[in-house]
Amino acid sequence: MTNTKLDPITATTINFSNYFGFDAVTQLQEKLLQHPYYPSLLSISEVLENEAGIKNFAVKIQSDQLHEVNLPCMAHLNTKGGEYVLITEVKADKIFYELEGKKRQISFADFEKIWTGVVLVSEVQKQELKQKLNYKVLIPYLVPLFSIALIGILFFKSLTITLFSPILFTGQFICLVAGLSISVMLLIQSLGRSNSFIQQLCGSESKHNCNHILSSQAAHLTSWFSLSDLGFLYFSGSLLILFLSHDSTAAVAILTLNVLALPFTFWSVYYQWKIARTWCRLCLMIQGLFWLQALFSFFTLYKYPALFSVFNFYQIPLLLIVFLFPSVVWLSSKDLFKNAQKLVPLQSELNKFKFNVEVFKNQLYSQNQYVGALPKTTIVLGNPDSLLAITMISNPFCNPCAKAHQFLEEWITKGMDFKLNIVYTFRMDENDKQQHFFKHLLAIQQTDIHLVEKALKNWYSQDYQKLDSWKEKYPINVKEEDKLELLEQVNWCKLNEIKGTPTFYINGYQLPKQYQLKDLKYVLMNLE
Known part of the structure; x- marks a missing residue:
């Protein structure tokens, strides 16, 4: 997805193009906003054909003809002042569709009540165009290459470890990388730049809703510093310490940070359970990783107590610098991301004026x-x-x-x-x-x-x-x-x-x- 939150019509158009193998999301979003008649059906049709190469046509049909059109297709509804959904499957009694990144279904009878009869249909089957545009074949090769590179890093790092087991080092490494990945997802969600994958993970039901937790006052230490920020800084800083510090120093420093973080897990679970009465799945994953990391840390120090005796206290200033480096980078750039997010609706309004045909003339x-x-x-x-x-x-x-x-x-x-x-x-x-x-x-x-x-x-x-x-x-x-x-x-x-x-x-x-x-x-x- 793009680096900005998409409006529903743009998101549906991009989702439609993805089915045909086109994934230049930023390009499609930019051209849609530049169209003088966006968000009309004309703008969607012209941009899909000219930018994504998807020949299409819009037509008004009867409900009994819906079984005959190429799928997926975009359908125009009279809800919310007019919105588009992506129909993926049509059955005798049900319609399966996607809206705002979520898969949904509705009875055929209920769909007829909100459907205007207008659909935008591709002139070719999605399989035909996918063969033409299938440049994503490289992706399956990138995953193994990345995995090999990661294993190589772990192997060479483990050769330098003399004071504790490479297996324990690898366990710490995996915990920190997983924690950093989830922390990034939390930041994306808290900044309002979510995508369909994160939305499915977070959920929007009453019992599972990340947004409810992340937007609460309890999730913010100050007006400019949230617990999502803190999690990102903890995992990124710990990861740097693990790689850049001496074995004993890294082990003791990470254990200390981990012990300081453990009380927070009790408070977080209590808040979600008793106060908010809803669960943030990503937050719970972070709590689980804290305890898994603690097991590795305590077992390391139990098996290798000599780590305490060789801890170099003179390295503490260096550890602080290493740990705080991601903090400085992130906090200094965070406002840029927020401001860019605010500019999206402003840019959209400016485009409506600037690319208006009469204004241009x-x-x-x-x-x-x-x-x-x-x-x-x-x-x-x-x-x-x-x-x-x-x-x-x-x-x-x-x-x-x-x-x-x-x-x-x-x-x-x-x-x-x-x-x-x-x-x-x-x-x-x-x-x-x-x-x-x-x-x-x-x-x-x-x-x-x-x-x-x-x-x-x-x-x-x-x-x-x-x-x-x-x-x-x-x-x-x-x-x-x-x-x-x-x-x-x-x-x-x-x-x-x-x-x-x-x-x-x-x-x-x-x-x-x-x-x-x-x-x-x-x-x-x-x-x-």
């Missing part, structure tokens, strides 16, 4: 229009008859121009209807590399209009633009162009006071400075 039409007709030597890509014309003033040796060309080319490849005019800047100098590039490109266009797109793609895909090797790849007889035509292009750029590249015009109007063209795909698609 008002901003666009207040800008300067380019003067004079485009030069005859303008490179034209896309649909030459389209009503939407994007004009790009470019430089073949400009890195931002290369990036702009790549996303514009992607728009064309994905079927967006627009005309792309490219006007290159150069000097009237026989030694000017930009002019040599343009002459060659122009000759390609005049010989084979379809080859020019391929030549440009090849040029901008190079890490370092090498003119000679590119010319060799696309051999063409370059005629000496009429200098008047080249001069016309140079003068056109001067007349329009082109001061930098890339410069963009939309239907003849210069793109407002507050907009980035790459963010305007869906605004332009709906521009009349």
Whole structure:
């Protein structure tokens, strides 16, 4: 999932795309929020097709036709002012669906009462697209590799242990890693950035509800420091001590910290049992790990009492520094995470205004229009008859121009209807590399209009633009162009006071400075 809490419609859309093997969550969320008509069905449909490659259509059907559509599909309900659910299975008497990361079921009769009849359906079966997009095949290989690396770390660390058993060290290590992992989950949940896995672990019923415990006053030592923070600092600090300190020092230090933490387990269980009357599963896992770790610690000191005698008290300041290091890092960055979370709804509201088609048109039409007709030597890509014309003033040796060309080319490849005019800047100098590039490109266009797109793609895909090797790849007889035509292009750029590249015009109007063209795909698609 993304690093921010998703609204229900975005979450359902992303969940739908996940079924088809698409998991670039941040990209999908960003494009949805940039769509001028979000959260309409049009915005969902266009983003799924253009970003996730999932061809789809929306249709209004009768309830008896629901058994015939491809699953999963998104269904529109009239609850909460209009929401979308992901239908995963349809039976004669039941509907199985997902909403906000949870699997649910409802009787067919009850579903008919809240369903508007509208569904968004994929044109292909999910298995077909998964084969096409199945780049996640690497994941099964990553787990064994990570496990091997972890075993290697344990093995080499155990070779250095001289004062107590490697088995006991490994037990401590596993407890601390497990505790750190659960502590991170608690932090994610307490910061409101949960995902479906953590939600299922935590639960939302009256008897099992992590949020109820984590949001209570008892879970906060101060307004800025919670027990979730303390757990994270305990396990991360202890883990650093285990690896960076001498055996005896680490064993005694971890035992001391562990003993100090044990009374807290009684209070935590009592609070959940008698006061809150609900259980936090993740919290209970932490309590269990405290006691399991205590067993390893006490057994280590029972079997190796010499650890006390060789404890180096001079290392205590070093231990404090090691233990407090994660504290400093986390507490100094915690506010950044919180502030980023607060910015999400603000950014969403800003996007609704910024990417509103009427607002964009008002901003666009207040800008300067380019003067004079485009030069005859303008490179034209896309649909030459389209009503939407994007004009790009470019430089073949400009890195931002290369990036702009790549996303514009992607728009064309994905079927967006627009005309792309490219006007290159150069000097009237026989030694000017930009002019040599343009002459060659122009000759390609005049010989084979379809080859020019391929030549440009090849040029901008190079890490370092090498003119000679590119010319060799696309051999063409370059005629000496009429200098008047080249001069016309140079003068056109001067007349329009082109001061930098890339410069963009939309239907003849210069793109407002507050907009980035790459963010305007869906605004332009709906521009009349």
